[in-house]
Amino acid sequence: MAEKETASAKKTEKTEDKSQTQKKDAGTTNASMPEQATEETGEKSILDRVAETLGCDADKKKIAGNAGLMAKVMSSFKGDELKEALDFLYDSVTDTDTMMEMIWVRFGVPVIDNRASTWKKLDSKTQQILNKNSKKLTPEKWTAKGLIEVYSAYIHLPQGNLDLITCLMRNKSTEASGCAYGTTSGTTGIYEINYRSGTEKDEEKFGFGVRHNDWVTDRRVGTKLLSMTAAHELGHVVDGAAGWKYSKKGSSMWNVSKWEETNNDATTVVDKMIASIKGDPYGKNMTDDERKLARKVGIRFLKHDQTTDWAKAKKYIESDLTAELKASGKKLNSTQQADLLKRMSGTGSSSLLHHLWYGQAANQSWYRHDEVMKGMSKPFHQGYDGDPWYTYDNSRWHDKISAYQYRNPKEEFAETYASYHAAPTIGKKKGENTPADLLAWFLGEGLGDKEAEEGTSNEKEVKENK
Ligand SMILES: [Zn+2]
Known part of the structure; x- marks a missing residue:
């Protein structure tokens, strides 16, 4: 094909051209050397080469916007020349x-x-x-x-x-x-x-x-x-x-962000979560018995359903808690029970159950650092559904790529x-x-x-x- 020959003949010529240009740049390098001009010259010669080979106007948008011409570019050029042509034209392709x-x-x-x-x-x-x-x-x-x-x-x-x-x-x-x-x-x-x-x-x-x-x-x-x-x-x-x-x-x-992993075992996770919460993880005014209860319900909650929204999670916690109270033979009137539920499953920053829910990957697939960290002394959350839970050095938060970076390693x-x-x-x-x-x-x-x-x-x- 005549076009191909032209292209390959030009290839040698252009490669040499380029190295000469580079040498020239190196020889005359100084602070005022306009980078832009070099680039423009380079682009112009690529455009000219493409137009010449295709036998069309040297118009980037016209060439890139024409599927037939672009197919011709891909069949006419090879190697570095093909790369240069495509890299020059791609952003105008339609x-x-x-x-x-x-x-x-x-x-x-x-x-x-x-x-x-x-x-x-x-x-x-x-x-x-x-x-x-x-x-x-x-x-x-x-x-x-x-x-x-x-x-x-x-x-x-x-x-x-x-x-x-x-x-x-x-x-x-x-x-x-x-x-x-x-x-x-x-x-x-x-x-x-x-x-x-x-x-x-x-x-x-x-x-x-x-x-x-x-x-x-x-x-x-x-x-x-x-x-x-x-x-x-x-x-x-x-x-x-x-x-x-x-x-x-x-x-x-792992050393850079000081990652630590905890297996997705409900009891271990609940205890680690308790240790990561700033202050009292059980909300205000809970008795020791109630605290034990909250921990128990928390463990069961993690084992139960990992694909739920907060309203459903709250319902589950409430019904489990009610059953637990009944089994324990504890007698609470409806006001007392409602109060206990509120303290255990409320959305307050000190609620263990709320933290467990926010830390769960199934519920917060994109790692909501702001919610996860509320009332916490250090981060503790699950990477993916069913995966381990993680903590990392929270001081790194001031200079990070993205919040998503800390979903997991x-x-x-x-x-x-x-x-x-x-x-x-x-x-x-x-x-x-x-x-x-x-x-x-x-x-x-x-x-x-x-x-x-x-x-x-x-x-x-x-x-x-x-
Ligand atoms: Zn990813």
Whole structure:
């Protein structure tokens, strides 16, 4: 094909060009060297090259907005030239299928939706897993804009990590969430993300939500939700592929936030909860007998139902308490009983039962630090439904990536991974958006990207030194 020859002939030429430009930059580097100009020149030459090869106008929006031309770009260029062309054009692409194909061609990541044709790229093992779990894993249609956000994150992620992905899909949930699908021993490489945060119904706005942040001081505030989620879930995939070595109990990461784990055994959890509550965990004016009763009911409550709302939980506690009183032969009049119930199951910060309910993952899946910490001397909550309970060094709260980071160590790793690798999506250098001690740990594990950390900072440093 004539076009291909042109492209490959130009390839050598352009590669040389680029290295010359770089040398020239290095030779003349000074504080006033305008970075912008270099970038523009680079972009212009990419655009010219694409237009020339395609035989069309050098108009980025026109090329990117035309599915036929974009298909031609993907078939005409190879290697670094293909990467450069796609990385230059992607943010103006308007066709969803084109974006799906671009992510496949550029990163080797199969993106699927509910059409069988999109599943052809999946390996047979992945197809089997998806078919087996078709009730859980139900892919939705993407939009080009959503995939542009994913692409913008992938550009900054290590290709070796992206290679672990066996399937990317968009899930049906209306929440701002994602999921790396796996088992306790590792992940499958299948992962799903969703870019609609609860109240954002306007498709134009998705991907930019900040509702995942509980605190305005979080380092994650101002990040692009979808890009962060794309990186966060990949963090789980990376961790899972390594047998959870980064986040599992006793890993060196645990020392940073001083994680401690308690098995999900109801009696142990209740006693630990009592020890973590500031002051009296039983509310005011309770007798010793009543305290024992409250502990007993608390243990049974944890064993009973882990998927309930507070109103239901309260009902359960009340009926269990009533039965317990009856069995004990205690005679309380209805006013006394109502008062006792109120003290035991009220929403006050000193109520043991309320703390147990708020600490339970089934009820607070996103770790509500503000509620969990009310009246507590230290954090104590469950990671996931059925999982262990955790505490960590609460003094770390002043400088964190996100509240979600402290759901459990797995999430801390994923948030660290995302804050590091997705920092460039909000114009920061890698490492700049990660707390110093976690960053030091992350780099110590060899998970960093030295070039990306230093790459864009040289010029700034020169300026500052002056
Ligand atoms: Zn996660």
